Amino acid sequence: MNVGLEPRTTEWVQAALPPGHEITAVTALRGGWTSRMSRLDVEGPDTSYPLVLRSFLKPFYVRHAPGLLAREAAILRLLAGTSIPAPRPLAVDPAGETAAYPSLLMSLLKGRVDLTVDRSAALARQLVEIHKIAHKPRTYQAWTDPDRVRVPDRDTALWRHAVDLIRREPPPWEGRFLHRDFHPGNVLFDKNTITGVVDWVETSWGPADLDVAHCATAIALLHGPEQGMKFAGHYQEAGGVLGDEHRYWRLLDALGFAPDAEKVAGPWRDLGRTDLTPDVLTRRLTEYVAAAIG
Known part of the structure; x- marks a missing residue:
């Protein structure tokens, strides 16, 4: 069976499936930067369904995969009991002990990433709901x-003035459950309805300001x-509460994208936003x- 995965990975996935169910096709999913994302089509007696396989291949992420994937699998199990539309975890090999690479197998959610339309109000409403989750993961990392x-x-x-404005201790903050990498590239839509929030490896405890920023x-x-x-205004209109020094968190996050946001630009261009050249992104980030x- 040639399904486009490493033999060890194929065997690991097959072992996680019910008896008589087999992978029939593997399709690369676009938009990932830290990991390889694949759609797996599975067929069994009188049924067929898609799954998603996340695998860390880059050496840096392979080293950190045991913590990242174990955390994501645990958070996905937690979210299964909430209203947050997140994938359902099926199997995890955080260190790549059985699969060829550290991997997480999960359900495929309906919808797609759409970076062409600004849906800030819907994103803000979803983020407010995420911040209501009563769970305290690890403290955030800047x-x-x-x-x-x-x-x-x-x-x-x-830029140097902006850097000087974050050269201080963080303002006091009230802790919230954070997605920590919430942005339009990690939210699935079916028309104007959010059908999924993905990529929960960085889930943290910290100020709501950080997710909003x-x-x-x-x-x-x-x-x-x-x-x-x-x-930030959309978030507050949806019922979210921000701290008195939101500018600090806004600048802390924006400065992490300098000089040209290339870390996200590559996946975004793969998803069709070829207009996001380094010059365009540097100009927008500067403005x-x-x-x-202010």
Whole structure:
């Protein structure tokens, strides 16, 4: 059976399936950066259904996979008892002891990623619901700090001022359950309805401001700085509560994308946003940082 997976991975998946069920096709899913995402079509007696396989192949993520995948599988099991539309975990091999690579097998959700339309209000409503989950995972980790920011070659005075504004201790915060990587690329839509939220490997405990800021930066890059600046308002209109020093978290997140947001740009271009060139993204990010500074 040639299904496009490593033999060890195929055997591991088959062992997780009910007797008589077999993988009949494997299709690469676009939009992933940290891992290989594959759709598996499965057939059994009188039934057929799709699954998703996440596998970490890059050495950095292979090293960290035991924590990342074990955490994601545990969170997905937790979310199964909530209203959050998340995948259902079926099997996990966090260290790649049986599969060829560290892997997580899960259900495939209806819908697709659509980066062409700004759906900030719907995203904000979903994020408010995520923040209501009564569970305390690990404390968040900042994804940049003042000494690691890669300042763009232009508008350096603006950028260095932004860096100076985060050169301090974080403001006091009230803890919430965070997705931690919530943005339009990790949300599935069927027309205008959210049908899935995916990629739960970074789930953390921290300020709601951090999730809001991360989604706002992505919206600014995808749809323009003005739209990104409006996202916090959408979140508050949906019932969410932010801290008194939201600017700190907004800048902390935006600076992590400097200088050109290339980490997300590649997957976004794969999903059809070929207009998001490095120059466009650097300009939007610079304008967004300027607006955040005020």
